[in-house]
Amino acid sequence: MIPTIEWTEDNKVKMIDQTVLPHELKFLEFTDYRDVATSIKVMNIRGAPAIGVAAAFGMALATIEFKSLSKDKFLSSMKEAAEIIKNTRPTASNLFWAVDRVWRIIKDFPDNPQTLSDLVVEEAKIMAQEDITVNKNIGKNGAKLLNDGDVVLTHCNAGSLATVQYGTALAPVRAAIEDGKKISVIADETRPRLQGARLTAYELQYDKIPVKVISDTSSGLLMRLGKVDKVIVGTDRVSSDAVFNKIGTYLVALAAKDNDIPFYVAAPTSTLSLQDTVDDVTIEQRDATEVSNVLGKVRIVPEGVECLNYAFDITPFRLVSGIITEDGVFTPEEMLSKYKK
Amino acid sequence: MIPTIEWTEDNKVKMIDQTVLPHELKFLEFTDYRDVATSIKVMNIRGAPAIGVAAAFGMALATIEFKSLSKDKFLSSMKEAAEIIKNTRPTASNLFWAVDRVWRIIKDFPDNPQTLSDLVVEEAKIMAQEDITVNKNIGKNGAKLLNDGDVVLTHCNAGSLATVQYGTALAPVRAAIEDGKKISVIADETRPRLQGARLTAYELQYDKIPVKVISDTSSGLLMRLGKVDKVIVGTDRVSSDAVFNKIGTYLVALAAKDNDIPFYVAAPTSTLSLQDTVDDVTIEQRDATEVSNVLGKVRIVPEGVECLNYAFDITPFRLVSGIITEDGVFTPEEMLSKYKK
Numbered sequence: 001m002i003p004t005i006e007w008t009e010d011n012k013v014k015m016i017d018q019t020v021l022p023h024e025l026k027f028l029e030f031t032d033y034r035d036v037a038t039s040i041k042v043m044n045i046r047g048a049p050a051i052g053v054a055a056a057f058g059m060a061l062a063t064i065e066f067k068s069l070s071k072d073k074f075l076s077s078m079k080e081a082a083e084i085i086k087n088t089r090p091t092a093s094n095l096f097w098a099v100d101r102v103w104r105i106i107k108d109f110p111d112n113p114q115t116l117s118d119l120v121v122e123e124a125k126i127m128a129q130e131d132i133t134v135n136k137n138i139g140k141n142g143a144k145l146l147n148d149g150d151v152v153l154t155h156c157n158a159g160s161l162a163t164v165q166y167g168t169a170l171a172p173v174r175a176a177i178e179d180g181k182k183i184s185v186i187a188d189e190t191r192p193r194l195q196g197a198r199l200t201a202y203e204l205q206y207d208k209i210p211v212k213v214i215s216d217t218s219s220g221l222l223m224r225l226g227k228v229d230k231v232i233v234g235t236d237r238v239s240s241d242a243v244f245n246k247i248g249t250y251l252v253a254l255a256a257k258d259n260d261i262p263f264y265v266a267a268p269t270s271t272l273s274l275q276d277t278v279d280d281v282t283i284e285q286r287d288a289t290e291v292s293n294v295l296g297k298v299r300i301v302p303e304g305v306e307c308l309n310y311a312f313d314i315t316p317f318r319l320v321s322g323i324i325t326e327d328g329v330f331t332p333e334e335m336l337s338k339y340k341k
Numbered sequence: 342m343i344p345t346i347e348w349t350e351d352n353k354v355k356m357i358d359q360t361v362l363p364h365e366l367k368f369l370e371f372t373d374y375r376d377v378a379t380s381i382k383v384m385n386i387r388g389a390p391a392i393g394v395a396a397a398f399g400m401a402l403a404t405i406e407f408k409s410l411s412k413d414k415f416l417s418s419m420k421e422a423a424e425i426i427k428n429t430r431p432t433a434s435n436l437f438w439a440v441d442r443v444w445r446i447i448k449d450f451p452d453n454p455q456t457l458s459d460l461v462v463e464e465a466k467i468m469a470q471e472d473i474t475v476n477k478n479i480g481k482n483g484a485k486l487l488n489d490g491d492v493v494l495t496h497c498n499a500g501s502l503a504t505v506q507y508g509t510a511l512a513p514v515r516a517a518i519e520d521g522k523k524i525s526v527i528a529d530e531t532r533p534r535l536q537g538a539r540l541t542a543y544e545l546q547y548d549k550i551p552v553k554v555i556s557d558t559s560s561g562l563l564m565r566l567g568k569v570d571k572v573i574v575g576t577d578r579v580s581s582d583a584v585f586n587k588i589g590t591y592l593v594a595l596a597a598k599d600n601d602i603p604f605y606v607a608a609p610t611s612t613l614s615l616q617d618t619v620d621d622v623t624i625e626q627r628d629a630t631e632v633s634n635v636l637g638k639v640r641i642v643p644e645g646v647e648c649l650n651y652a653f654d655i656t657p658f659r660l661v662s663g664i665i666t667e668d669g670v671f672t673p674e675e676m677l678s679k680y681k682k
Contacts, residue, residue: 022643215532217589248558302363
């Protein structure tokens with residue numbers, strides 16, 4: 001596993017450019033928070049936990065840029081930076097969670113931008129470290145759900161590449177394998193951006209974990225044929241009634257339910273947004289060319305035909321067998337009673 | 342609508358090459374039945390009714406090739422032709438239906454290959470004509486299910502391009518529009534071969550019927566959001582307990598059920614194979630490169646990662662609201678009692 005995103009010693013944000021995977025392993029380095037915001041928007045980096053850390057790193061870069069300004073100018077510039085970063089992707093709650101966490105420090109220490117900048121940089125680095133710890137705990141908790149020989153189906157990429165390292169949905173797979181169990185993965189290709197085919201397959205192959213890729217259309221049949229033991233997916237936000245995750249997740253959950261296959265959601269508590277209900281959440285609509293032109297390369301739809309491109313799916317709690325957090329595995333009801341204030 | 346396949350005046354089989362749509366409208370002409378068999382296998386032509394007619398035309402070409410042989414040699418050569426044609430695609434029952442229908446003539450008139458050839462050519466042409474009539478009746482019967490303003494979601498292409506003309510799943514849409522209703526279509530792109538994005542979008546745009554394309558991952562969300570009124574799909578085979586259709590159909594049916602949206606299957610009686618149960622049907626597995634390389638052009642999966650490519654899905658009757666045949670609209674139970682011998 002290569003770190004997906006890191007803060008370098010010379011105060012740069014370094015990340016894997018996930019748009020060119022799996023064919024090329026290329027790194028991007030940024031010193032301007034606006035470029036970090038763009039990298040989130042165009043999905044050089046993606047995955048709820050990873051973009052949370054990217055947002056924190058972006059805020060940290062902004063404090064460095066503005067630290068010689070007056071207090072008022074510093075605050076107004078930081079507010080603008082926060083808005084730009086939060087507006088990159090409307091559905092993922094980690095983005096808001098990360099910016100808000102940084103903002104609490106800014107609010108607490110408003111008098112010395114210089115010191116404040118050091119504190120924010122430190123906090124962002126801690127958040128990156130915490131992400132790995134959280135994921136390892138999700139792995140430990142989730143690994144107990146997996147039996148030796150299990151085939152785990154996953155949708156999109158909620159692996160190491162969706163986090164700083166180790167992954168959320170793939171963490172239980174990694175941990176079970178570390179425990180000596182034989183586990184293999186079936187990865188939905190995950191149209192339109194093919195994060196399953198490109199990223200999940202890449203990182204599992206890289207770490208020598210057996211993986212097979214299928215079209216998104218195939219998960220139901222494979223479950224019917226008895227070729228899937230468990231489903232684990234990640235999430236971009238958990239509201240009080242549903243799980244928001246990559247488009248297509250709801251179909252996978254329906255098929256799991258129809259075939260009595262457990263459907264688990266790996267959710268670091270930073271993705272819990274339990275004050276929200278389904279109606280509060282904006283489903284991001286992305287550029288239709290992601291559908292009409294596969295990876296910007298092959299046009300598959302006749303010129304002039306419109307495409308719709310909703311990025312996230314709504315999976316109601318009734319289809320969810322368990323939610324795996326860094327604290328344990330909970331039914332949706334248990335999760336609500338534990339975390340909902 | 343352009344005829345998908347036709348028998349020319351100079352005894353050739355002419356068909357649209359569907360592998361290069363939507364970017365190019367190219368025609369293929371064959372005089373050798375082996376080339377027709379190959380065209381079915383590599384999917385220059387596809388769609389259960391269309392490959393049924395292609396199979397009959399292939400048999401007709403074979404009779405022309407062998408008509409100067411002795412009776413014994415003629416029969417053994419025709420047997421070989423029938424085997425080659427039937428072995429192109431294992432799931433579609435129209436292939437077997439068409440070859441068997443032609444074979445009945447061969448069995449009845451075994452003494453004069455010359456006359457026999459004329460009869461088989463005539464029969465194949467009749468089958469092509471019947472296909473259009475059957476589809477128009479499916480359209481008339483299915484149109485009654487559609488209300489003015491309905492949005493119909495379909496999977497794969499069971500349109501004009503899957504038949505000689507007019508389509509099966511798209512026939513009710515065409516007929517309802519001819520009746521003056523305003524109907525629009527949402528087309529699943531239908532990975533891996535993208536028949537929805539390429540073919541359904543192409544033929545509907547060609548005929549000025551409103552169509553939008555979505556990734557296969559999106560149907561569930563659109564249904565949840567109330568953006569789909571009816572689902573109509575085609576079928577390659579209906580057994581006594583399930584509908585076999587393009588991979589992904591089962592997921593669409595589950596989502597329709599979960600959202601109380603009617604799920605209809607347009608099935609010419611030539612696709613009914615009611616002596617079979619699920620266990621009798623072979624699910625065709627096609628080359629994994631159809632998944633790993635989109636349209637043979639863009640590789641989306643890391644080198645060395647295996648892909649699975651099942652071509653058909655099993656949708657149990659409990660998810661089917663109605664089966665539309667040329668005779669009417671039936672629940673699966675009604676359909677069984679009407680057609681099962």
